[in-house]
Amino acid sequence: MPICIALLRGINVSGQKIIKMDQLSAIFESLGFQNVQTYIQSGNVVFLAVEEESEVRVHKIESRLQEELGYEVTVVLRTMEELKEVVERNPYDLPSLTPDEKVYVSFLSGEPAQEAKDRLLSYKNEIDDYRLRTREVYILCRKGYGKSLFSNNFLEKKLGLAATTRNWATVKKLVAMAESLRSKG
The missing domain is CATH 3.30.70.1280 (SP0830-like domains)
Structure with missing residues (x-):
């Protein structure tokens, strides 16, 4: 099972x-x-x-x-x-993060189409960093998830898929x- x-x-x-x-x-x-x-x-x-x-x-x-x-x-x-695999593929060097920086993972209901991936790339900013890996978006929040552009609603709208986010401690x-x-x- x-x-x-x-x-x-x-x-x-x-x-x-x-x-x-x-x-x-x-x-x-x-x-x-x-x-x-x-x-x-x-x-x-x-x-x-x-x-x-x-x-x-x-x-x-x-x-x-x-x-x-x-x-x-x-x-x-x-x-x-x-x-x-999500844990193993984390693109961020966790020990080097400052106390204010936190990692979150948005789990997607499927793999986004290439056009949606390209659209998401246009939203890079200096507050947050993110990496899209197949069906997950890793988000490095420098000022807290509440201030992040990369909310579930934002990701769902840009990628056309359902998304739900968990902090790194919960994933682990x-x-x-x-x-x-x-x-x-």
Whole structure:
């Protein structure tokens, strides 16, 4: 059984789309997923998945969330191996960053078309740096994510794909949780 990480977009933000993590776990378990674990309130779920195509899995999760919660929730899914690769491919030298500089990763629902990639290149600026790698955008925020141009909405508009962002500590924690789940199996 593959170990997967579901990244839910826009839940429990500013009092919108509220869901308790025990309810979220129960929804995932109702889909037949096993060893379901959540991490913080922003919608991170690590679980053992049934064997099926990723697109089918995402559709099942999104449909059940809509059914149970009464609103749409976009889900971006990665396997443990894909998430480990995200960590390994980090283009920034973390030890050299200043205390004010933080790394974030925006996870995309697919790979953007070349035209969209080229369009995004025109938005380079001096406040933030970013690197697009297949289905992720690594963002180096020099003045905080709240002041970054590269919000989920901005990336979705420019790339034509769903996006959800996590800070570097959360990405690393999700990898550790997935590896822990693998060691139990």
